[in-house]
Amino acid sequence: MSQEATGKKRSALTLNTDGERHPVENSLAVTAITLGLxxxxxxxxxxxxxxxxxxxxxxxxxxxxxxxxxxTTGERWLNVVGMVTSFVGAAFALSHGGFSL
Known part of the structure; x- marks a missing residue:
């Protein structure tokens, strides 16, 4: 059954795939990936x-x-990407001098 037949519109980009709102979890996931990048x-x-x-x-x-x-799965994807990029970014930063000023 198509979306037009049911009358429901589905957003293409959402972290709330379970139909509920998770503002704290979404904010943490976005913060994690932002800090990682x-x-x-x-x-x-x-x-x-x-x-x-x-x-x-x-x-x-x-x-x-x-x-x-x-x-949700969308939040978990962002979290894993945030973890990896944070770790790799910190490793590169430490190889360039780390916390020394």
Whole structure:
């Protein structure tokens, strides 16, 4: 049965695939992936190694906690990507000098 026949419109991009709202879990997942991407980008740039290490150090525990309380598969995808990018970004930042100023 098509969506037009049922009268339901389905959004193409949503984290709430179970039909319920999860504002805290969604915010944590978006924060985790944002911190991870920031850590990854800043970790590649040698001059910003301190901020990359800081973002990775904060992003990994946030992503782990967000994974613990996540409710939907979309949130879990963002959390895993956030964990990996936080870790890799922090590793690159540490290889460029880490927390030294």
């Amino acid at each position: 920031v850590a990854l980008v800043l970790g590649f740039i040698p001059a910003t190694h301190f901020f990359g290490a800081l973002a990775g150090t904060i992003g990994l525990p946030v992503a782990l906690y967000s994974q613990l309380v996540s409710a």
